[in-house]
Amino acid sequence: MTLALDDTDEYESLPSGSVITHMIAGAIAGTAEHCVMYPLDSVKTRMQSLVPTPGGEYRGVMNTLTQMVRTEGVFRPVRGMSAVMIGAGPAHALYFSCYERIKEILATHTAAAGFNNLIYGAAGCLATLFHDGIMTPADVVKQRMQMYNSPYKSCWDCVKKTYHTEGAHAFYRSYTTQLGMNIPFQSIHFMVYEFMQRITNKERRYNPKAHMVSGAMAGAIASAITTPLDVCKTLLNTQERSALNTLGRSQISGLAVAFKTVYRLGGPKGYFQGLSARVLYQMPSTAICWSVYEFFKFAMGAHEVETPPAAPSSSGHVID
Numbered sequence: 001m002t003l004a005l006d007d008t009d010e011y012e013s014l015p016s017g018s019v020i021t022h023m024i025a026g027a028i029a030g031t032a033e034h035c036v037m038y039p040l041d042s043v044k045t046r047m048q049s050l051v052p053t054p055g056g057e058y059r060g061v062m063n064t065l066t067q068m069v070r071t072e073g074v075f076r077p078v079r080g081m082s083a084v085m086i087g088a089g090p091a092h093a094l095y096f097s098c099y100e101r102i103k104e105i106l107a108t109h110t111a112a113a114g115f116n117n118l119i120y121g122a123a124g125c126l127a128t129l130f131h132d133g134i135m136t137p138a139d140v141v142k143q144r145m146q147m148y149n150s151p152y153k154s155c156w157d158c159v160k161k162t163y164h165t166e167g168a169h170a171f172y173r174s175y176t177t178q179l180g181m182n183i184p185f186q187s188i189h190f191m192v193y194e195f196m197q198r199i200t201n202k203e204r205r206y207n208p209k210a211h212m213v214s215g216a217m218a219g220a221i222a223s224a225i226t227t228p229l230d231v232c233k234t235l236l237n238t239q240e241r242s243a244l245n246t247l248g249r250s251q252i253s254g255l256a257v258a259f260k261t262v263y264r265l266g267g268p269k270g271y272f273q274g275l276s277a278r279v280l281y282q283m284p285s286t287a288i289c290w291s292v293y294e295f296f297k298f299a300m301g302a303h304e305v306e307t308p309p310a311a312p313s314s315s316g317h318v319i320d
Contacts, residue, residue, distance in 0.1 A: 025296035030092025040076035047274035056148030080145025087138025095131035124186035172238035181229035219286030228271035
């Protein structure tokens with residue numbers, strides 16, 4: 001279904017909205033995305049284990065989920081969600097507001113339509129720097145809580161014990177890896193989304209179905225391509241005890257070491273541990289995020305002005 005205010009006041013004609021609009025819409029979208037899909041995120045983390053301990057060996061997405069529930073309780077797949085709820089809101093609020101502002105600045109100084117894809121990618125990359133600065137510590141806590149036989153009683157217990165045993169740098173050990181993954185992820189993500197919008201939403205209106213389909217395709221393709229980096233990030237975040245024991249190491253630091261470790265323990269296929277779970281998580285996750293963000297931006301933007309501007313501006317993520 002395609003929605004518009006009327007024939008002349010359609011979604012593409014609305015202003016991009018204020019910073020507050022972008023922050024609120026982004027915070028709601030990010031929180032909804034991560035919370036709704038959190039059980040699959042837990043499954044992905046489990047499946048990326050390089051040296052599973054007895055009882056922590058899984059075969060496929062459904063096998064992992066059912067085994068978690070059967071052996072560890074019905075609430076096990078959502079353990080650690082509070083860390084995501086605390087981090088996702090501000091991270092996505094900053095991410096979307098920065099993205100919109102950077103995109104607007106770049107678009108103002110670049111008149112040629114042929115540069116649009118570069119603008120999407122550049123704005124997404126720069127906004128990712130801020131997003132990951134907030135989200136990386138939350139991911140560390142979340143993934144440690146998600147691991148099989150996690151020794152932490154709560155997210156706060158995880159924060160305290162990690163800080164006392166490994167120091168503050170433990171919460172940012174995977175930051176460069178996270179950036180190394182998310183920068184190409186977001187570049188591919190935005191370009192695929194915009195490409196799909198040209199096919200599914202030629203009128204450039206607020207179109208929930210088009211936003212959902214485009215978001216799902218963007219998330220699936222970007223997540224599949226960047227899975228090897230996600231496996232390395234998980235290893236750095238969790239410092240998987242069984243892997244450390246196998247290697248005779250006290251900790252693993254740095255992307256290069258993580259890459260070598262993954263290959264040593266899992267071979268080439270180790271880089272694609274949990275691929276199916278990651279794609280199944282990202283497809284609905286990005287679909288939800290785009291749909292919620294575009295809806296709130298549309299709804300809030302419609303109340304910010306009484307008349308459309310003379311020159312059309314972009315939708316949530318369109319400059320055409």
